[in-house]
Amino acid sequence: MCHTFGTLNKTVLTKKKLINVLLVLLILGFCLWFYAGNKPPYPWTADEIKIIETLHIDSLPLVPKDLSNSISENPLAAKLGHSLFFDTRLSANGKVSCATCHQPDNFFTDKKTKGMGIGSSRLNTRSIVGSAYSPWLYSNGRKDSLWSQALSPLEDPNEHASNRVQIAKLLTNDSYYRSTYESVFGPLPDLSNPERYPAKAAPLPGKLGTAWQSMSEQDRELITEIFVNTGKAIAAYERLLVPGPSRFDSYVKAVSENNLKIQEQSFSNSEIRGLRLFISKASCIDCHNGPLFTNNEFHNTGVISSPTDTPDKGRIDGIRIVKTDIFNCMGVYSDDLNQNCEELQYARYNMPELLGAIRTPSLRNIKSSAPYMHSGQIETLAEVIEHYNLAPLSMIGHNEAEPLNLSLFERRDLLAFLKTLEAPLSTHQNWLISPTTNPKNSL
C-alpha cells in the first residue's frame, strides 16, 4: 500500500512539473508572439516606396470610356440604370433585382457562398465596385462590357429568370421609365398588341423560346434593342461605383510625404510587415497590382472546386463564349462603330495556360467580401493566405503559383495588412440606396 501511495505522490509531482513547464512555455510563446507582432520593421527603401505608390488610390485614372456604350456617361441614363438596378420587377417572381446579390451595404456582394436569385448561381457574387475598369467581366471573362454583362442575369433561369419582352413592356408601361428611357434613347414603340408581343418571350429553350419564335423578326429586333438599352443604362449606373480611400492609402500618402506621425497613427508594425510581404516574398502584387489591386487578368492558382462542382475551365471557356456573343464589343448592338474593341481583337485564345484560369479580383474591401474565390470555396481570408502558402496542385490545368513558405507570423502580418483595405465607396450615398426608398433623391 505504502509503495502504491509513493507512486501516486510521484505521479502527482510529475504532473505538477509538467503543468509548470507548459505554463512557462505558454508564457514564452505569448512573449514571442507579442514581440514578433511589435518588432519594428526596417524603413522603406526608395524602390519599395515607388512600388507601394502604384497601389495608392490616387493613381486610379478616370473610369475608362466604353466606346461600345454611347450613353455610358449620360447622367440621365445613370439615373435610369440606378432605378433598374434596384427594381425587383425585372424578375420572374417580382422578388429579385441586381441589388439582391450586389448589396450596397456589403460592397455589392452578398456574403453567400454562391449568389441566390430565383435559384442558386454557379458562382460567388463578385463585387461590381470598380468593375468599369476591367476589360472583362465574370470570373472567366465571358463578357467584355458592363452592359453586356448586365443582360446575362436578367434572363438566367437561376438569377432573375425574366425575359426581354417582359422587361421591354415594363419600360413602356411604367411612366417614369418610359419618359426617362425616351429622353435617353428616343421613342419607345407601342407594345400593347398581344398578338405581336406576347407577355413573355426570349430566345431561350421552352415556352419562352416558342413565344419568341412566334414573333416577327422585325419585332424581335425591336425588343432586343430595348433589352440592350436596359443593359446600357444599368452599366451607366454601375460605372459610378468606385472605391474610396482606405487606411492603407493614408499610410502610403504619409510614407510619400515622410510624415512619421501619420505613418504611426495609420499602420501598426504588423501591417507594415504585411505590406512588405505583399510586395515581396508573398508575391501578391504580381497579380493584385495597381490601385484596384488587380490586373483583371486570368490566372490558374489551383483553387479546389466545391465538392459538388466540376472544375471550372475558366478563361478557356470564357474567351470562347465572349468571341461569339452577339452582345460583344464587335457585335451589331455595340456602339463602337469603328470596332476598335482592342481587348477582344487581341485576346488570347486556345492556349493551355488559360485552362482553369480565373480573373484576379480586386482586394479593396476584401475583408468584407467573404467568402472567397470564384465559387465561394474558401470561407476566410486566413484560409485564402494558407491556400497560396501551400500552392496545391491544380485540379485542372497548371497552378502558376509556387509555395510561399510564409511562417505563422508572416501569415498573420499579411492578413493584418489585407484588413487595411476597407473603406466606404467614394460614390455619393444617394446612389447606394434604392431610389424608391429615397423619393426626394436629388441626383
Next chain:
Amino acid sequence: MEIFKAIRTLINISLLFTVGLVHSQDQASITNTCAYKLSFVSELDPIEINRMHSWTIHIETLTGIPVEGAAITLEGGMPEHDHGLPTSPRMTAELGSGDYRIEGIRFHMSGVWEITATIIIDDTHNLCVIPLEL
C-alpha cells in the same frame, strides 16, 4: 536628366540578338539566330502594366540597311512565372523604311519579360528575343 532618360530609352529599346528555339519541321527555312538588328519604340514611354498599346518595330540588316517586306509575329511571357503574354499582338501595318506597327500589346505584371519577335522574310524565319524589364 535628359541624358539619363536617353540612356534608359536606349537600354529599353535596344534589342539583342539571341539564339531562338526552333520547333518547326521546315528547318531549312528557319534561322536559329537573329540575322537582323531590331529596335522598337513603344506608344507608352515608359511602358505601363495593364495598358493596351502599340509598338513600332524597326528592322535593319547588320550593316544598317532598313529591311522591307517582312512579316512579324510577336509572342512572349515571363520565364519566372511560366506564363505568356495576356494578349496576342499582331502586326497591323508596314510603315516603310523598315518600320512595322505591332498592336495589341499589354503586360499584366511587373518583372522580367522575354518577347520573341519572329521576322519572316522570303519564307525565312528569324527568331529574335527581346528582353524587357518592367
